[in-house]
Amino acid sequence: MKMKKVVSILLTAAMTAALAAGCSSPSGSGSGDGSQGGDSSEAKGKVYYLNFKPEADEDWQALAKAYTEETGVPVTVLTAASGEYEKTLKSEMAKTDAPTLFQVNGQVGLASWKDYCYDLKDSEIVKGLTDEGFALKDGDKTAGVAYIIENYGLIYNKELLKKAGYSAEDITDFDSFKKVVEDITKRKDELGFSAFTCAGMDGSSDWRFKTHLANLPIYYEYKADGINTTDAIKGTYLDNYRQIWDLYINNATCEPTALSTKTADDATADFVTEEAVFYQNGTWEINNIADVGEENLGMLPIYIGVDGEENQGVCTGTENYWCVNAKASEDDIQATLDFMNWCVTSDIGVEAMCTNMGFVIPFSANLESENVLVNEANKYLEDGKTPVTWDFSTIPSEEWKNGVGSALTAYAADQTDANWDKVVTAFVDGWATEAAAAK
Amino acid sequence: MEKAIKRYMPIFVLPTLFAFALGFIIPFIMGIWLSFCKFTTVTDAKFVGISNYIDAFKDTVFRHSFWYTVLFAVVSLIVINVVAFALGMALTKELRGTNVFRTIFFMPNLIGGIVLGYIWQLIFNGILEKYGTALGLNEWYGFWGLIILVSWQQIGYMMIIYIAGLQSIPGDVMEAAEIDGATKWQRLWKVTIPMMMPSITICMFLSITNGFKLFDQNLSLTAGEPAKMSEMMALNIFNTFYGRTGWEGVGQVKAVLFFIIVVLIGMFQLRATRSKEVQQ
Structure with a gap:
């Protein structure tokens, strides 16, 4: 009997202790x-x-x-x-x-x-x-x-670009960029690398396209209409969005059908192991990609084929x-x-x-940065290029981003006009729905 | 002895009751209250009446995820229970190495849902890649992927329950049936299954509620891709709560509806199978 008592008291104590531990506040270090x-x-x-x-x-x-x-x-x-x-x-x-x-x-x-x-x-x-x-x-x-x-744009590997016979000066707008990219793809086997890292649409990486890349058509539309936010986007520059997305997915290290499975780590790995020249990301990425050598890192603006984009800088905001x-x-x-x-x-x-x-x-009090990507991005400002603002913060909801992301993935797997129409629907109609749904 | 138990009632019951109230009853009541509110943080809510309910009923994705979940629960219920029962039967025969088999079949149950989801995602995508497609591109790939995943995870667990049930069937009943000339099928349908009803009730209850509540596996295997088509109810609630500004209350409404649906189905299922249980 005595033994039982001891056991029961111990058990109760254990339970209470577990309880107290569970409730104690998270004392972040x-x-x-x-x-x-x-x-x-x-x-x-x-x-x-x-x-x-x-x-x-x-x-x-x-x-x-x-x-x-x-x-x-x-x-x-x-x-x-x-x-x-x-x-x-x-x-x-x-x-x-x-x-x-x-x-x-x-x-x-x-x-x-x-x-x-x-x-x-x-x-x-x-x-x-x-x-x-x-x-x-x-x-x-x-x-x-x-x-x-922060800045984001197309991070590129200077050495690989040189190996392919080009330099950043050759890329001044979408058409010249496309030429370079498609030439690299054509000589992929001979060169031993692809133009783009895989455009991973896994949750760890899809924000690069459904949010950051989507910023460009939004930015140009706002600019053309002279506004800085809207409840109903028109999608004026969605054909440009398609152009750049086509380029990304069809000239990458992986098949467009495999995008939904590719993660941010896969994309970083493609870049660090020098399997690809271009990698769309931002200045915050420096520590993950520093392995390719700081002197090899550069950043290009993302050109989507809009008039006057020769004067466009990287996305800063x-x-x-x-x-x-x-x-x-x-x-x-x-x-x-x-x-x-x-x-x-x-x-x-x-x-x-x-x-x-x-x-x-x-x-x-800001000090000069030691981040090579930041300095690369600042060059465009010094050259008098117009930075692209971060208009994606006006995207009405997370749901909108997810809708566009899913549609982009489906389109990549089967690149038909019908599937692109779904991207447009998610972009334009989705925006209106989400803007109306926000309370 | 009984007196002693009564005397110590508070020490035994109170800590658990306290935990249950803190972790279940209070959040549950708060949850119902919050479904009528607009709020950003749960302690700072403003009453808005039934407008959240109207939004929830208008949501077509929620309706889709409801039917998708129902189908999933039914299919997984059948697959898991039939296979687990068969395995249970096989592993109560006097075979060599039954213990090894039981252990191996049970082991997947020890791995957490999120991890399982990611591992199976790699496996499925590895196979589908050969055919130029992926799990996230078709809702039915996701559906069957989930079925395979949860079957793999839960069959072992249900099998153990069935084995326990099978072992408790007295040998004399079986022997009597055999002497009376009952065939193998007759023995299975007329003796074994009726005697096994308590185990069947438990296993069916567990697998149907698990099917409805499925969250981790869904999140990690498909995350609702493509375009929310493989999003089950629990994940839909979660995404509603965090997906849009001001929609926390609607997520809460869906959680309340979800609770009601699961309770109704669970009760119905319990009553249906309980009525078939026989006294030994």
């Missing part, structure tokens, strides 16, 4: 908890940052620690897993200790969170922006502030806006504002953001 330094008496608020970029997690943790050491304000940094930011944010925001600093991806992302965005109008950080356009507005309110500028949680306590808001400003003005903060994380920040 932050430096905040309990590590308030010596002069913590004056520090009132605290900062909780929900970070979007997993690749920069370690640097943020280190920066948070440095800030706590300097000021005594506890800073916790939690990083959401890749592609899980909205989900993590939704659950974290429901907690009592919600993030005080989070991010949205632009106007559409802001729509979900505008009630939570503190008006940054009078904050130091907004005044420090090099261009007012980097502030995210919600009517008169300044809801967010961009903290990083941001989908990373910092927002401060308006529902946090006043002390926390103030602490967060101070922290943000410190990150982009102090030596330690700027050093961490520009050098360690490799960001280009839209503030005057």
Whole structure:
């Protein structure tokens, strides 16, 4: 009997312990908890940052620690897993200790969170922006502030392009680009490499086409119509979208029918192992492809065959806006504002953001980048080319992207006009439906 | 003894009850409430009446995924139970190495759904590539892929339940039937299956509810491709919740409807098979 009692008590204890463990809060490896330094008496608020970029997690943790050491304000940094930011944010925001600093991806992302965005109008950080356009507005309110500028385009391998007998100067518009690409495909066996990495439509890679490539027809349409957002896209430049997509899928390392199975890793591998010359991606990709040698990396604008595109640069913009949680306590808001400003003005903060994380920040303290892709992209600005803005942040919903992505995959497997019409439907009608469905 | 159990009732029941309330009852009630709300975070909801329900009923993709799920649940129910029963019969005969076989058939069940989905995706795509196509290009490839996957995963588990059932059939009943001149088929249909009804009830209940609830395997094997055509109900709910700004409530409505459907079907199935159970 006694034995049984002991066993039952042990069991109960085990159950309760398991329960308690399950409920304990996720203490993201932050430096905040309990590590308030010596002069913590004056520090009132605290900062909780929900970070979007997993690749920069370690640097943020280190920066948070440095800030706590300097000021005594506890800073916790939690990083959401890749592609899980909205989900993590939704659950974290429901907690009592919600993030005080989070991010949205632009106007559409802001729509979900505008009630939570503190008006940054009078904050130091907004005044420090090099261009007012980097502030995210919600009517008169300044809801967010961009903290990083990124570029994307066609990353290419200089050495392979030379081997094929061309250089970047030969590519000035869609027609000249097409000629180069098709020539490489023709001599594929002799050269030993293809023009493009596989256009993977697996979830890890499809955003390169359903979002980033789709940006170009959207950008040109907005430009032609003189607008910067719409509820009903017309699809004026969809034939151009088809041209470039055809080129991508029919001159790649893999068969167009196999696209749905190809991942981002496959595409990176094609590029790093020098099986392909061109790889559509952005400046953030540098660490994954640095193996081909920094001197071999270049970036070209994505030409889709629109008049006047000789003057087009790479796609430059941001989908990373910092927002401060308006529902946090006043002390926390103030602490967060101070922290943000410190990150982009102090030596330690700027050093961490520009050098360690490799960001280009839209503030005057920005340091020259060591990222070769960033420098390549900046050349187009110096040459007076017009950068393509990131209009994909006006895409009405995730559902729209998925619809276009599926249609693109189906079209790639069977390239008929009927299948392209489905892409057009997903693009144009899907846009209207999704814009109407957003609440 | 009974007194002792009563005395210690709180220690035994309360922790579990607490966990059950925290992990099930409270979220369940909140979920129903939230289906009438517009919200971004679950603690900050605004009541909007039945507008979410109207949106959910207008959603044609949801209707498609409902029928797709029903078909999947029925087909997987039949395949899993027939094969598992046959295996159970075979492995209760006195064969060499039955234990090895039982272990091997059971093992797939120990692998998690997401991992299985990705592994089978590689296998299927490897084969389909030879024919110039892929899993994500045809909803019926995805359908049969899922059937193969869940059969592979669950047959072993159901087989164990059937084996336990078969072993509990008293030998004298079988012997009596044999002496009375019943053929093998007659013994199977008139003796074994009626005696096995409790196991059949459990296995059918498990496989039909699993069929409806299927999420991880669907997410990792097809992710709803092509164009949501292979998206089952659980995945559809998830995608609705996160896919559009302001549609969290509609996802919640679908979850409530999903709950009602699964409960109704589960109850119906339990009643239908229970009524056929016989007393030994």
